[in-house]
Amino acid sequence: MDLDKLQQNWDQLGREDPMWAILADPTQHGNKWDREAFFATGREHVCEILAELEAAAASPEPGRALDFGCGVGRLTQALAATFAEVDGVDIAPSMIEQANGFNPDPARIRFHLNGRPDLALFGDATFDFLLSLIVLQHIENRYKAGYLREFVRVLRPGGVAVFTVPSHPAWTARGVIYRLVPNALLNLWRKRQYGYEGVMELHGMPRAEVESAVRAAGGELVRVVDEPLLGTDWRSYRYTVRKP
Numbered sequence: 001m002d003l004d005k006l007q008q009n010w011d012q013l014g015r016e017d018p019m020w021a022i023l024a025d026p027t028q029h030g031n032k033w034d035r036e037a038f039f040a041t042g043r044e045h046v047c048e049i050l051a052e053l054e055a056a057a058a059s060p061e062p063g064r065a066l067d068f069g070c071g072v073g074r075l076t077q078a079l080a081a082t083f084a085e086v087d088g089v090d091i092a093p094s095m096i097e098q099a100n101g102f103n104p105d106p107a108r109i110r111f112h113l114n115g116r117p118d119l120a121l122f123g124d125a126t127f128d129f130l131l132s133l134i135v136l137q138h139i140e141n142r143y144k145a146g147y148l149r150e151f152v153r154v155l156r157p158g159g160v161a162v163f164t165v166p167s168h169p170a171w172t173a174r175g176v177i178y179r180l181v182p183n184a185l186l187n188l189w190r191k192r193q194y195g196y197e198g199v200m201e202l203h204g205m206p207r208a209e210v211e212s213a214v215r216a217a218g219g220e221l222v223r224v225v226d227e228p229l230l231g232t233d234w235r236s237y238r239y240t241v242r243k244p
């Protein structure tokens with residue numbers, strides 16, 4: 001799926017059932033997420049990640065943070081408890097519209113629509129911290145490598161990025177389906193299963209390829225851990241990267 005199509009899909013999902021499209025808990029399908037409970041999950045995720053960084057002696061400076069693939073601002077808002085300024089970027093106009101509607105502090109939290117395969121809207125060395133949770137899995141690998149390069153470019157020296165990427169399908173029943181069935185066919189099944197027009201394609205990138213893309217961009221791998229957020233049908237990792 002090219003970026004235009006990806007944008008159309010996420011815009012659609014953002015109009016149909018935004019919080020479920022972000023955190024696909026089946027019990028919350030059909031716009032059932034309670035807004036406060038939904039944003040509380042963002043605070044929990046950000047707290048957990050910042051605590052892990054502290055334990056690994058890799059805490060970023062509390063200056064400026066970027067949330068790549070911010071959706072309606074679940075993590076962006078939570079980052080503002082620690083960072084002086086936070087920017088959220090998303091490909092879907094509907095997500096950005098709602099993120100702005102929920103924004104509790106527009107003086108420090110800004111949302112940007114970006115349909116480009118890069119982060120040209122930000123200069124080099126702009127951010128102390130970059131977070132991208134459950135986003136890159138939806139993007140084809142031909143774009144993923146470019147975004148990884150951009151993540152390192154926009155970090156300040158000493159800045160830290162944390163992002164999640166599935167590597168390859170696990171040996172579960174669904175994992176086998178993901179290995180054998182092309183996305184074009186899976187998308188028909190996804191449409192029926194969700195009951196929505198928008199679909200969420202999944203694309204794994206092998207861990208070795210992610211690591212080599214990060215190194216080629218000039219980033220240093222601080223740690224790579226298993227990522228449970230992406231479910232059991234994929235072998236997934238959470239990467240912590242520092243810009244020297």
Ligand SMILES: C[S@@+](CC[C@H](N)C(=O)[O-])C[C@H]1O[C@@H](n2cnc3c(N)ncnc32)[C@H](O)[C@@H]1O
Nearest residue numbers: 010022069070071074090091092095133134135
């Ligand atoms: C599963 S949601 C996760 C949202 C947010 N990271 C969170 O955890 O609350 C994935 C988000 O990534 C956005 N997205 C997908 N492809 C993107 C791209 N190429 N650039 C920016 N955002 C993108 C989608 O519009 C959607 O809002």
